[in-house]
Amino acid sequence: KAGVTQTPRYLIKTRGQQVTLSCSPISGHRSVSWYQQTPGQGLQFLFEYFSETQRNKGNFPGRFSGRQFSNSRSEMNVSTLELGDSALYLCASSSGQPSDTQYFGPGTRLTVL
Amino acid sequence: AQSVTQLGSHVSVSEGALVLLRCNYSSSVPPYLFWYVQYPNQGLQLLLKYTSAATLVKGINGFEAEFKKSETSFHLTKPSAHMSDAAEYFCAVSDQWRDDKIIFGKGTRLHILP
Numbered sequence: 466k467a468g469v470t471q472t473p474r475y476l477i478k479t480r481g482q483q484v485t486l487s488c489s490p491i492s493g494h495r496s497v498s499w500y501q502q503t504p505g506q507g508l509q510f511l512f513e514y515f516s517e518t519q520r521n522k523g524n525f526p527g528r529f530s531g532r533q534f535s536n537s538r539s540e541m542n543v544s545t546l547e548l549g550d551s552a553l554y555l556c557a558s559s560s561g562q563p564s565d566t567q568y569f570g571p572g573t574r575l576t577v578l
Numbered sequence: 579a580q581s582v583t584q585l586g587s588h589v590s591v592s593e594g595a596l597v598l599l600r601c602n603y604s605s606s607v608p609p610y611l612f613w614y615v616q617y618p619n620q621g622l623q624l625l626l627k628y629t630s631a632a633t634l635v636k637g638i639n640g641f642e643a644e645f646k647k648s649e650t651s652f653h654l655t656k657p658s659a660h661m662s663d664a665a666e667y668f669c670a671v672s673d674q675w676r677d678d679k680i681i682f683g684k685g686t687r688l689h690i691l692p
Contacts, residue, residue, distance in 0.1 A: 469621070498680070508668065508682035521679040555621055567680065569614075569621035 467492065469558050469570035477576045483544040486573045490537050490558030496520075497539040498567060499531060502553040511554075514539050515561045543575075551577045580605045580671050582683035590689040597641075597656040599686050601669030604650065611652040612670040612680070613643055622668065628652060639663070664690045 470489045478484050490497050498521075499511040510523040514533035533539045537558075543550055553574050557567035585600040603609060610629050614622040626637025633645045643654045652669060669683040 500682075507684040510679055510681070513679060523679075557622075566624050566627065569623070571619075571621045 469556060469568050471554075471556055471570040471573050473573060474571065475574045475576075477578065478546050479578050480546055480548060482546050483542065484546060484575060486541045486543075486554055486556075486575070488539045488541070488556035488558075488570060490539070490556075491568055494558040494560055494568075495537055496559045496561035497533060497537065498557045498559075499539070499541050500555045500557070501525075502555060502572070503551075508555070511541065546577045548577050551575060580609065580673060580681050582669050582671050582681055584667075584669050584683035584686050586686055587684065588687045588689065590691055591659045592691045593661055594658050597654070597659045597663065597688065599654040599667050599669075599688065601643075601652045601654065601683060602650055603652060603669070603671045605671055605673070607673055610672045611643075611645060612672070613637065613641070613652075613654050614668045614670060614682075616666045616668065616685075618665075625654070625667075659688075659690050661690050661692070664688055 472487045496515045498513040501509045512531050513521040517533045528544045531541045553572045555569055555572045557569045559565045559567045581604045583602045591597055612627045613625040615625050616622050625641050626635045628635050628645045636642045641656045643652050645652050666685045666687045668685045670680045672680045
């Protein structure tokens, strides 16, 4: 079974631009969660999508948004990029049940200049 | 609200020595608890998880963790460290009664000394 894939793996943008990251979950998984990882803040939960609906949301500004398609693939968008948005963005997929394991992708490394 | 505290951002042990990574959690409801490992430039990989079936949980690569409700702890151990265990380890908690939101600790970087 193929794992979670994220594209692109690396991205460089400038302040004020917007960016879209993509995540393809494991086949059959309906839940996709997004996390931001930085050296200072660690791993922070952004949001979770289940069956095309946002089910959970972390404490991030509205510049961070996402969506999920009918095939469970998910995209995350960040508008008006700031220097502090530089981070590793990880997505994880699961069946969506509370006890189920989340499987993580390799992440997208975003650098904002 | 749930939270996780990992004691020690860096831990060093000699190859062959016991590995002990500490994790304390706070949760107002029965928790699910997880340990993940992250190797450089990679995503997170699940080591083990506690879902209330047994308090001593065995995971991959020889790791295990014991859930102690009275101490609100879920420490990760391995009897004998190997050089390949050098990585960052994250403890995480989620709510048994809710869905998929997971709260992570700040992480502990494990260094293995030859």
